[in-house]
Amino acid sequence: MYKVDLNCDMGESFGLYELGNDEEMMQYITSANIACGFHAGDPHVIRKTVELAKKYDVGIGAHPGFPDLLGFGRRYMTCTPSEIKDYVMYQVGALREFCSAANVSIQHCKPHGALFMKAAEDKALARAILETLHEMDPQMIIFALNQSELLEEAIKMGVPVAKEVYSDREHTESGSIVLTRRGTVISDYEAMAQRVVRMVKEEKVITHDGKDASIKAETICIHGDTPGASILAKKIVEALKESGIEIVPIKKMIF
Amino acid sequence: MYKVDLNCDMGESFGLYELGNDEEMMQYITSANIACGFHAGDPHVIRKTVELAKKYDVGIGAHPGFPDLLGFGRRYMTCTPSEIKDYVMYQVGALREFCSAANVSIQHCKPHGALFMKAAEDKALARAILETLHEMDPQMIIFALNQSELLEEAIKMGVPVAKEVYSDREHTESGSIVLTRRGTVISDYEAMAQRVVRMVKEEKVITHDGKDASIKAETICIHGDTPGASILAKKIVEALKESGIEIVPIKKMIF
């Protein structure tokens, strides 16, 4: 039987600033990537988000980013691998304490924004992240783009890894994503859901430039910060179920 | 036989900015209070400081502060107890991850600066800190001033607590400290060392206003950010040894 995990970035509010509809999205997903306070999130938001994930029995992931709240971690910073190791350990460690307090554990890690995109193409950065995760917990699953350096290095190092695709972004032939959002209107949701189904079952996707490319979907990302995200999530869940695809947290697929 | 612990604030550098002579001080002390990134310290500094403490077999303590790097955590902020709980958990959690990576554990916690001084007089704040520490690790020892709310509440809650005195600050009759530094010159060091010895053996100290007050010294703080700190530390260590006082990490005194 086909299986897939649904993930969403969570806990990206900060102080008075609210972002995303975390509780609504929790009802559809199986894995939550929780911001750790560098690009977004704060201690109070982390506590609340961990509790929310627990309430909905959603797998918890760390979502570490560059130390750039002003740029929401979307700007690449020329940090050294050694700096990245320490930044990842600090952020995941802080999150882990809140998880321990809630008596849950960290299932996975998905680097955020520019850190994720750069780790897809920069082997040294990918290794820095992977070595840190491996040092912290050899069972922690890393999310990686198809054909990325992060994926290749994880396999080499024996770090558990899940191939990630996007429900609301266009893909390239090499398995990466195109960052500019296309003009999504409500009527697109059904098409997006069917594209997700095809990625899971046929391991194929039509790329942003019209090619039919091979792709493997072990976890599907849905972005929670756009209006309509929960409608998309609902559509995807329905389409997956109708197609006989089971939606499970990534740890149940990997281990 | 008399026993006492020597502690010092550590890991208070930030990025390019260096503060204190951590490696020098490590040679004299038995417990290190490591800054956690809010009032001082950064992920790289934390890693280095944990490794340093391990190298010198010094007990590791968390040193959480207000989120105020600009003011070095020395300014009181009217945070709610709930905010404080989350700030403490975040900071101690981040530190704990570096400790796990170095295969050492956290021995104690000493709140920093304005957080420490306010917790001495504000019961709600004291409880917020203590509840968080207790939730994280019931064996974690809290450092508290004599006669403080932090001390009283720790005793009530069954949180292990160590009574702290200062080698380089004047005390008040109520066991608190006077923040203005007096004009310390080299020749004072011997007097300071003898004052420390008297606090340990006779449980007495001459206060800033000339009274002879009762005080209990289980751990002695030496500040590392003044020139001459290591000379003072050396003097204190010598004076304690000459007086037959054993210097041990606080966990060996409490447990």
Next chain:
Amino acid sequence: MYKVDLNCDMGESFGLYELGNDEEMMQYITSANIACGFHAGDPHVIRKTVELAKKYDVGIGAHPGFPDLLGFGRRYMTCTPSEIKDYVMYQVGALREFCSAANVSIQHCKPHGALFMKAAEDKALARAILETLHEMDPQMIIFALNQSELLEEAIKMGVPVAKEVYSDREHTESGSIVLTRRGTVISDYEAMAQRVVRMVKEEKVITHDGKDASIKAETICIHGDTPGASILAKKIVEALKESGIEIVPIKKMIF
């Protein structure tokens, strides 16, 4: 003829985080308090907000706060008067550069949140702010609560000052405000608008505890961060006009 100024906090978004409906509110108000990057706002937001105020011909005010983005400047920090002077100068200076670029000038200054509330009762803090504003521009108008230290000191020093009341907060007998929001429902808007009219014309207000107190309203604050703020603003504008009260930027009332 009666005259009054309407003001609103503006430019409190930060990076990806959006707060308030600035463009909508600009259509009703005559003075905008623009955040300067310490408690909220960032360089890009400042530029946009200055341009927006210019577009709607709204008087521009600086809205400096404590350096506490995490707490949105709502937590008092025990800064020294000297620190406050430098923080105010830095923030107002940064804003002023964007004003110069847009060929407009700063009309007034309203300290934000905890800085404003503390300046109402702390003479040294009030003077620190006033001295800095006076040093920068002797024509800059300060907004102050009735009966506050900030008001008293401004009068003594000859700093132009406007007495501020609130459309959406309860007042105390001493002219201050009660920070907890009452449960405002749509049907309250008319009552709030009438209360504003009464403050302007009769110089009277029913306080949070039911007393009829004297109050002087030269500028009326409307908070923009609650749903329905623009409806309230519209109601107030209508009620003022119907009562024959002219709505003008504060500089036209003071000078």
Next chain:
Amino acid sequence: MYKVDLNCDMGESFGLYELGNDEEMMQYITSANIACGFHAGDPHVIRKTVELAKKYDVGIGAHPGFPDLLGFGRRYMTCTPSEIKDYVMYQVGALREFCSAANVSIQHCKPHGALFMKAAEDKALARAILETLHEMDPQMIIFALNQSELLEEAIKMGVPVAKEVYSDREHTESGSIVLTRRGTVISDYEAMAQRVVRMVKEEKVITHDGKDASIKAETICIHGDTPGASILAKKIVEALKESGIEIVPIKKMIF
């Protein structure tokens, strides 16, 4: 007669953290690049540094950087030109207010660290900075490396520009600098001073890889954050004077 300006980065302390020997260096230099609070510096440090520059009659320059205190502005961040414009305006505006308060004006601008190095090779970034400076003050002089995009664009746009060389860094054939410091020992100072003299008089320098390259020195940078900086500064001043080279603030050379 030969003329040259001597510049040094200044005001890079932050809160409790001290960096550089500003007052000592002020006695040798003619232009100070003052950090503006993003990569280093804070409001209090800015005030003090402006007053210090005024006291020693040193030309004041803005020293804006990336918003990265943790990395001291030495890490490139992929900001858009539009973001850079706003960041520069904010920082220079804040500094300008302190200058106005001290009754001095801003003479020049030298972007800091990664912002400076990137502006040397990235035309869009160079233009973003130049357009902002030009908008603020058409007389503000920009410091630029020989053969850099920043230099070329400044010339095209008519922004006053000064060619900068380094006393304590190696140069490349293209006029850039090599960031790794070579092992400078005291005995090198005389050689460095003579190299500076040669750059000014002969417009030649031996590059890091042993070539004899053409270079133009209108302003010479001395870094103040290494021990011995003031000795080097003194040597350079002596060598320049002995060679008949007058040391003057850059504005007296350009205008």
